[in-house]
Amino acid sequence: MNGTQTLDGKTAIVTGAGRGLGRAMALALADAGASVALAARSKNQLEAVAVEVEHRGRRAIVVPTDVTDADAVQDLVDTTVAGLGGLDILVNNSGVIDSRSLLEQDPTEWDRVIATNVRGTYLATRAAGAHLVPQGSGKIINIASNFAFQGVVNHAAYCASKAAIVAFTRSMAVEWARFGIQVNALAPGYFATDMNAELRADPEALAKVLRAVPARRMGKAEELSPWLVLLAGPASDFMTGQTIVVDGGQTAR
Numbered sequence: 296m297n298g299t300q301t302l303d304g305k306t307a308i309v310t311g312a313g314r315g316l317g318r319a320m321a322l323a324l325a326d327a328g329a330s331v332a333l334a335a336r337s338k339n340q341l342e343a344v345a346v347e348v349e350h351r352g353r354r355a356i357v358v359p360t361d362v363t364d365a366d367a368v369q370d371l372v373d374t375t376v377a378g379l380g381g382l383d384i385l386v387n388n389s390g391v392i393d394s395r396s397l398l399e400q401d402p403t404e405w406d407r408v409i410a411t412n413v414r415g416t417y418l419a420t421r422a423a424g425a426h427l428v429p430q431g432s433g434k435i436i437n438i439a440s441n442f443a444f445q446g447v448v449n450h451a452a453y454c455a456s457k458a459a460i461v462a463f464t465r466s467m468a469v470e471w472a473r474f475g476i477q478v479n480a481l482a483p484g485y486f487a488t489d490m491n492a493e494l495r496a497d498p499e500a501l502a503k504v505l506r507a508v509p510a511r512r513m514g515k516a517e518e519l520s521p522w523l524v525l526l527a528g529p530a531s532d533f534m535t536g537q538t539i540v541v542d543g544g545q546t547a548r
């Protein structure tokens with residue numbers, strides 16, 4: 296796998312870029328040559344990642360954005376095109392999880408998960424598409440999850456949101472293939488980030504979870520990023536609507 300192919304001259308938006316997998320993916324795109332617009336709500340985290348991108352000799356802009364807010368997402372795309380001179384790659388990575396049983400979960404929490412994970416992906420795709428469709432090229436990579444393909448106790452909202460992302464990926468792929476736009480998804484398994492900090496702090500719960508992973512460990516961000524770089528570059532020019540699962544074998548069981 297050639298994870299170091301050049302994205303020289305390309306411009307990417309990464310949502311949820313302030314920490315975790317989004318930060319790692321923004322840095323991988325920069326390593327491959329892209330300029331990066333960094334979006335999330337926490338400005339200080341984005342600013343720290345911008346410094347890391349600039350240390351790699353690439354341009355970065357920080358655009359504080361709540362992906363559930365249509366106006367803010369439109370502003371993200373407009374600011375990127377104006378500030379970085381274009382848009383070629385959108386990574387829809389922002390996401391939240393809720394780990395309560397359905398009866399304990401308030402409808403507000405259900406809505407928060409669906410709004411962030413599904414509406415956020417839809418809004419950013421729509422705003423970016425208005426630029427990419429007339430341009431006649433573009434790469435959209437949506438971050439799903441192995442939970443899109445598995446029933447998981449206490450995670451109905453999250454599983455439903457990630458299955459929606461897989462279905463949305465397929466639909467947008469066929470809708471925009473004629474415009475030279477490829478829409479694919481990555482489905483990570485367990486990767487150590489803030490999202491699962493509580494789980495990792497509980498050795499018994501962690502051991503139980505890892506028993507379901509044939510590799511018997513969590514993934515490292517650098518084991519996900521090369522797939523992102525492939526999907527963001529010419530290697531995926533004839534590949535669209537697909538979801539690549541990177542989960543240590545969890546869904547292969």
Ligand SMILES: NC(=O)c1ccc[n+]([C@@H]2O[C@H](COP(=O)([O-])OP(=O)(O)OC[C@H]3O[C@@H](n4cnc5c(N)ncnc54)[C@H](OP(=O)(O)O)[C@@H]3O)[C@@H](O)[C@H]2O)c1
Pocket residue numbers: 310311312313314315316317334335336337338340360361362363388389390391411438439440441482483484485486487488489490491
């Ligand atoms: N870690 C895993 O094991 C794993 C497994 C499968 C899939 N994933 C998926 O990978 C993606 C990244 O997860 P992660 O583990 O890196 O989680 P994380 O460390 O919690 O980071 C989540 C990112 O999303 C941003 N975000 C949350 N709500 C947002 C909103 N309303 N608007 C804009 N940005 C928002 C957060 O920034 P702010 O809070 O500052 O807005 C943060 O930058 C998610 O889609 C997640 O579902 C993760």
